[in-house]
Structure formats: structure tokens, C-alpha cells
Amino acid sequence: MGKRNQRGRGSRNQRGRGSRGGRGGANREVQTGRVQAPTGERQTRAQARAINQLVQDNGQENVVEIQQGAGQQPEPIPLQERPAMVPVDAQQVPVQRPMPIPVVEQPRLMADQLLAERSMRTWILGDSIIRRAGNKNTQLHGGGECYWDGKPGGQISFIISRLRWLLGQYQFPTTIILHIGTNDIFKANLGQLRSSITEMLMTIRQLLPFTRIVWSDILFRLAYSLEKHRGAGVRSTKNLNQHAHKVCREMLEGNAHIVRYNDVLHPDLNNADDDGPIYDYDCTHPTPRGLLVMRQQIANALVVFNNDPHIFAYPPGSENSDI
Template sequence: MVQDNFRTFLVLILVHVFHKDNIHFLHFLDMIKDNYRPAALQTLFLLVFSIIRLICREMNNYVGHPALINTESIQASTSNIQQDSQQYGTAFQEVGASNAHAPQPNGPLHMDSTHLVVNQDVCLPQSSAVLPPDPVTEDTFHVWIVGSSMVRDAFYHATDKNLGLSQIGGVVEWKFKPGLREHQLFPLIQEMSTNKPLPYLIVIQCGGNGLGQAPLGHIQLQLKQSVESILSILPSTRIDWSSIIPRLYYRNEVNHDKLEKDRKRLNTDLSKFCMQSGGGYIRYLEITHNQEFFSDGVHLSHKGIEIIVTNIQNALFTFCQTDILCYPQ
């Protein structure tokens, strides 16, 4: 069985690594990485996975544009892979025969410092993520902020609709749809791509309205497919995930604690997915379940929306001028 799977894995590498659209192949690699057992075999695949992901990412970014290849970015990525290979090599040596069938953990998964903790709002380790596009060097670049009523409220709250980015050449486009659901995200951005200057970066605020209305797995799948579709039409754009904030209650909620856990899992999953695609993650750690942050239990108060605007603004300056992937770190 393992030999058959390994043979399939090698065939898919040969088929997809020379194909322009590598996004679905990267998703396949994620599936392979997460499901291979025993632990020793999984660590071997993780090493291969890191190397292939680098190849796919560079080809996806620069197919048809060989002059744009950034050798410093490739060298930095290679350095990260060398570090990962040392880590995986050490782990491989430590796996004994008695661990051939590693037990699955019960309850929330807490991993070591090189991995995500899936039930908390944490950032993907820098060494585990794909390098983002180079910091902006053009005289003018465009940023899109897309989302639901939270984006609308942030737009009306912001004194400077350009969030101060004019001083570094940035132009901000806001697009909001109150009640935005995950299946409406890609059509919204696809429409923008037909009549707006193409963006260097897109901030996405979506997913919260679906919690309690659809299964978590369905929401995750639709959002990942939306990100993949966006990258297929805007391959040089960076996608930054804006954290879904807490709510005092959800529409039609039965178990509030469960929906809050789903929200955290969704943030972890989608921020990781975006960061592994060269994007970033914006968090709002100051916003809690305290009533002072909300006007009605769902929408934010003046104090809450001020935090949103400030963090988005600071994150955009950080992402456009550095290779930092998560704000605040």
C-alpha cells in the first residue's frame, strides 16, 4: 500500500511540477503530508514536501516572467528548507521501531513550537511559511480590503480612507457586502479584477457569518477554494487573512462555546493556508467578549472598530515594507 501511494506521489510530481497552475497540487501535498503514517515515513515526506513546495511556488509566481525571479528570495527559501531538513532529519533519527504506528492525540492538538496550536489564535512560524512577495518597490501599488459589515464599519470609521499608505505609494480600495458569505467571496473579487487596478495585496475578512449556518468543514473548503481561485486569476497577489473576531452571540446559535471553538479553528486553518501561499495574517488580540467592544453583540462599538482600523493600517505598513507574515507577532 505504501509503495503504491509513493508511486502515485512521484507520478503526480512529474505531471504537476511542470504545469503552470500548481495551486491544486500544493493542496494535494498538504493532504499527503498530513495523512502519511508511520511517523518515520511522514517525516521523510515532509522533507520532500518542502523541496517540491519551493519549486511549485517559484514556478507559479514566475511562469512566463523569468526576468522577475528574485534570487535572494530563492536563496532565503533554500536556507529555510535546509533548516527544516535538519529538523526533520533529527526527528527521523529519534523515531524508533516501537513508534512505527504513532498514537493519535485525544482532544485539542498542542504541538511543539515549530507547529501551529489549532485551538488558539496564533501565527504560523516564519520558517514554515512560503516567502511573501518582495516588499513593495513600485512608485504606486494597490491594496484591496474586502469583507462584510466589519469592513464597511472600518471604512466609515477611518478618517483617512487610504490608511496613510499614500506616503509609501499605496492606494486602498474598499469593497464590502454586509452579511458576506464564503461562497460570495470569489465572485466579489473577480468582479473587482475586471474594473480595478490589480492589487499587490488583498485583505480578506470573511467566514464569520457562516458559523452556525453551515458545517465548519464546508466553510473551510469553500474559503480555501476561494483563495485558490483568487490566486489563479491574480497569481502575483498576496492574500492576507483578517482574523474572524469573537461575537457575543451567533445567529441561530445552540452552543456558543462550540461556535467559538469553530471560529478559532477556522482562523488557524485559513491563516495557515494563506501564509503557506505567500500571504499573511492580521489579528485583533485586544478584542475579547467584553461588552465594551460591541454595539449589539455582533457588530463592533466605536472602541472595537478603532482597534480594527489601527491593526489593519499597521499590518499593511508592515507587510508592504518587510517580509513579516503576521501582525501583531
């Protein structure tokens, strides 16, 4: 009886001391930064948590690779070779490393670099003529991805507010085409309208310093309903176009062009052949045939400007025309 009690107490004491000693050994391994992962099916969740706690407490400098099997010494991972996700035990428990947040800024590229991008973006902003001329499915050869935005009755003051909204929604354009001004004639004197055109173009250049700006000439009308003196509408249209040409050439620091329509959409050409009129019955908007001619003129201009950015006007040399 006494011997059995001794054996029972001895075995229990040995087991107790062994288990306490095992826990103490594990704590010492955690404190020294060297952990020997258990093998086989005996690895427990508590041991995995202890390993992860070691990594969190000691930082990257003391992270070690856990080697399986006895007698293998862990080797520190060099700092420059550490990945964003570091496996810390035999079951690949990841420890997420914080990654720096990149600061995204508008790319400041030269104009020729922007134009060389594989995917060019062209915005055509204007009045009801632009609304009729194109939509989201209307693409122009030489323009890349085209976005048409025309407002019926749109005036010069509409452009900047609309542009600011678009810049908050879409990628910046490589080319912006402006067809505006016909609804401003006779709404203010010419001096005010010239100032409005200058302010609009200069503001666009500030918002888009590396985007090509193209002024699309105000079209002449067959008749001006608000003019009080014969020929006043034609003179006003010509005056505003010439002023826009001057601003594009002298004040926009290059990368600005003009498109003219005198040779294809002049009122004198209406009903000039058997293909039908180019102006609608309202004497203001081009017919579908006239809109097709207008789109083709813009597309041809973009191809020319892409091939030679130094060409100022399309058709080339038309900037010297008094028409």
C-alpha cells in the same frame, strides 16, 4: 494678313506643345521617383496629390525628401531613420505610417517588485464589518490607495464573484485583505466551511499570482444567536481562523499573511476601560471606537509586512497563540 495668321498659329502651336510637354515631363518625373517641387505661389493641389500618390505607390523604400530650388538632387531617407510621419513636400503634407498595436499583458513581477511600486493599491473585501470600517475616503498608512468593499450579510461565496468583477474594472491590487466568514458560521458544517475557505484562497492566488494576500481573522462575538451549545460559536470561529492560517502558510507559495485582533478586539476587552465599549449592542459589530482599533491594527500590519515580507503574522508571533 497671312503673316498674322502664321504668327497666331505658331504661337498657339508652341503654347500647346509646351503645355503638353510640361505634362509629359511631370509624368516622367513621377514614374522615375524624382519630383522637383515647384517654387513660390505656383504649387498646385494637383501636384501635391501627385507627390502623395508617388509615395503611396512606391512605398517607403522610394520615399524622397523634396528639395526646393533647381539643381538640387533629392537624397533617400535611410529606413532606420524614418519617422512615423514623413513630410513629402514643401507644405509638409503628412503621410501616416501604420504603427504596430502593442499587446498589453498583465505584468508578471515578483512580489517585492510590486510592493516597491510608488503607488500601492490595497483592496479590503468582506462583510458588513468592512462596510462600516471604511469607504472610498478611508486610507491606511502603508496601504497606498485603499478600496473598501463590504457586503452586509456577505459570506465566503461572495468574495470570488465580487473579485472577478473588480478585476475587470480597476488596476490589479498589490495587496488584498479578506475579512469574511462570520456569517457562514452555523450555515454549514465546519468541514464544508474549511473547504470553502481553501477554495477561495487558492482561486485568489490563481487570479492574482503576485498579489499579497492577507487573511483578517474572523472576530469573536459577544454572543452567537444561532449556537445550540454553549461555546460552539467561539470554537467554530477559532477553527476557521486556524485553518485559514494553515492555508496561507503552506499552500499559497509565500506572500501571504494574517492579521489577528485577540489583543485589541477580544470580547473580554469590551468595557474594559472608561473609553466605552468596543462592540455594539448587536453583539456582532464593533462600535466606532472598535472599528478605529481595527483599522489601526490593519495599518500597523501593512507597515510591518512592507518592511519585512518574511513576517507571517501581525502582531508578530501571534500565529502560535491558541486564542
